Amino acid sequence: MITLHHLNNSRSQRIIWLLETLNIEYQIKHYQRDKQTNLAPAELKKIHPLGKSPVITDGDKVIAESGLIIEYLCETYGSDKELMGNKENRWDVKYWLHYSEGSLMPLMVMKLVFDKIKAAPKPFFIRPIANAIVDKAMTSYAGPNIAKNIAYIEQHLANNKILGNEYICGTQATAADFQMIFPLEALVAKQKGMAETQPNIYAYVKRIHSQPEYQKALTAGGQYDYA
Amino acid sequence: MITLHHLNNSRSQRIIWLLETLNIEYQIKHYQRDKQTNLAPAELKKIHPLGKSPVITDGDKVIAESGLIIEYLCETYGSDKELMGNKENRWDVKYWLHYSEGSLMPLMVMKLVFDKIKAAPKPFFIRPIANAIVDKAMTSYAGPNIAKNIAYIEQHLANNKILGNEYICGTQATAADFQMIFPLEALVAKQKGMAETQPNIYAYVKRIHSQPEYQKALTAGGQYDYA
Numbered sequence: 001m002i003t004l005h006h007l008n009n010s011r012s013q014r015i016i017w018l019l020e021t022l023n024i025e026y027q028i029k030h031y032q033r034d035k036q037t038n039l040a041p042a043e044l045k046k047i048h049p050l051g052k053s054p055v056i057t058d059g060d061k062v063i064a065e066s067g068l069i070i071e072y073l074c075e076t077y078g079s080d081k082e083l084m085g086n087k088e089n090r091w092d093v094k095y096w097l098h099y100s101e102g103s104l105m106p107l108m109v110m111k112l113v114f115d116k117i118k119a120a121p122k123p124f125f126i127r128p129i130a131n132a133i134v135d136k137a138m139t140s141y142a143g144p145n146i147a148k149n150i151a152y153i154e155q156h157l158a159n160n161k162i163l164g165n166e167y168i169c170g171t172q173a174t175a176a177d178f179q180m181i182f183p184l185e186a187l188v189a190k191q192k193g194m195a196e197t198q199p200n201i202y203a204y205v206k207r208i209h210s211q212p213e214y215q216k217a218l219t220a221g222g223q224y225d226y227a
Numbered sequence: 228m229i230t231l232h233h234l235n236n237s238r239s240q241r242i243i244w245l246l247e248t249l250n251i252e253y254q255i256k257h258y259q260r261d262k263q264t265n266l267a268p269a270e271l272k273k274i275h276p277l278g279k280s281p282v283i284t285d286g287d288k289v290i291a292e293s294g295l296i297i298e299y300l301c302e303t304y305g306s307d308k309e310l311m312g313n314k315e316n317r318w319d320v321k322y323w324l325h326y327s328e329g330s331l332m333p334l335m336v337m338k339l340v341f342d343k344i345k346a347a348p349k350p351f352f353i354r355p356i357a358n359a360i361v362d363k364a365m366t367s368y369a370g371p372n373i374a375k376n377i378a379y380i381e382q383h384l385a386n387n388k389i390l391g392n393e394y395i396c397g398t399q400a401t402a403a404d405f406q407m408i409f410p411l412e413a414l415v416a417k418q419k420g421m422a423e424t425q426p427n428i429y430a431y432v433k434r435i436h437s438q439p440e441y442q443k444a445l446t447a448g449g450q451y452d453y454a
Contacts (some may be wrong), residue, residue, distance in 0.1 A: 014272065029410065041275070049379050049382070050330065050375065050376070050379060051393050053298045053332070061318065062323065063322070064326070065322060065325035065326055065329055065330065066323045066325075066329070068318070068321055068322055068324075068325045071321070073317060076348060078320060080420060091288065091290060091295070091299060094295055095290070095291065095295055097295075097323075097325075098290055098292035098293075098295045098325070098328065098329075099291070100323075101328070101329035102290065102292055102293070102294065102328035102332070103277065103279070104335070105329070106332070106333035106337075109333060109337075110333075110336075110337055110340065112370075113337065113364060113368060117360060117363075120363075128357055129353055129356050129357070130356070130360050133344060133360060134360075136344075136347075137340060137344055141340060142340075148277065152276050152277060152443055156277070163451075190349055198346070
């Protein structure tokens with residue numbers, strides 16, 4: 001049986017949505033973030049040396065990295081559903097698996113680290129200098145890059161709408177959706193005004209959130225801030 | 228014919244090594260980083276909206292994201308070479324494609340951004356505060372995470388040595404090597420003392436650099452700081 005090692009409020013939630021969609025037997029082992037540091041607990045290192053979540057075990061196989069977990073599950077247990085795409089769109093489907101964690105998430109994590117630096121307690125006479133330094137780094141690198149990526153995805157979903165595609169790679173869910181939902185729902189939850197400025201991303205996230213399998217996954221995963 | 232859109236001194240160099248290893252016809256379109264900002268030129272946006280390198284075109288296909296480019300080339304043109312692994316190690320091979328860009332590189336890029344903040348010109352009375360802020364962020368997040376990842380790879384290569392495996396996933400090169408060479412050669416080039424502290428990573432990089440196909444790729448790619 002598949003065991004998902006699941007950290008609360010993390011990139012792992014999307015894997016539960018996939019497991020529910022595959023309609024196969026699985027179990028969840030729950031891990032809680034440290035309340036002080038917000039980091040994953042050391043216990044996770046027993047499963048994989050890097051101690052990150054999500055990670056799955058399937059018999060004696062240990063599979064880490066979100067994109068790979070999704071591909072492994074889709075290929076092994078979803079062969080009847082074309083979750084890895086078909087002859088025409090298989091490279092598109094795989095593209096989003098790599099893009100999400102390789103291009104988009106690093107920028108979002110960098111912004112998170114900068115936001116934490118700004119929010120950290122520090123003497124009042126240092127605060128404006130710290131903020132100026134962080135703002136410079138944001139406006140010269142992470143900020144414009146995040147904006148470029150959001151615009152890119154919004155355009156992709158706008159084109160999809162014209163084509164009648166409700167999912168990232170067509171008229172049905174593929175691996176691309178399970179991978180991309182996390183950064184997109186995090187953006188909708190954290191960036192103000194996405195409903196007005198990025199209506200296609202906003203509508204996409206709401207559409208996915210209304211799916212019965214997604215709702216079941218929320219109950220199974222426990223507290224989750226992005227849905 | 229395959230065209231590699233190649234940015235000087237970038238993650239794209241490893242794709243040339245793969246193209247040389249596949250021994251197929253290809254051409255390189257060269258792009259130079261902006262001398263002031265060190266960023267990729269806007270021209271690259273004509274190929275893919277995110278304007279990044281590497282990106283390849285193969286007929287009317289446009290493939291971006293290093294891990295995907297490597298998988299695409301290995302699957303399409305390297306079927307006789309088992310570059311995507313065999314029945315036993317195929318998920319291991321794919322793991323490194325995701326790990327390299329999804330886990331290791333984001334940390335290395337974050338360190339690069341912090342180093343740039345420290346090196347940027349600023350008034351002398353601000354410098355110590357800026358350095359303290361950056362050092363705090365490095366010691367609390369990026370620094371220990373980079374160290375953990377380096378130790379993880381060093382251990383993997385040390386285990387490999389015992390097994391007689393000269394490559395990341397066995398006795399012959401696979402997609403994993405073409406993907407992982409970039410962060411590892413960048414570490415060896417930039418971190419002092421890797422020969423002593425991480426002898427297996429150091430030896431691995433030197434071994435790859437001595438390959439005739441790698442050497443040919445260096446000539447084809449032009450100026451490259453990490454080899």
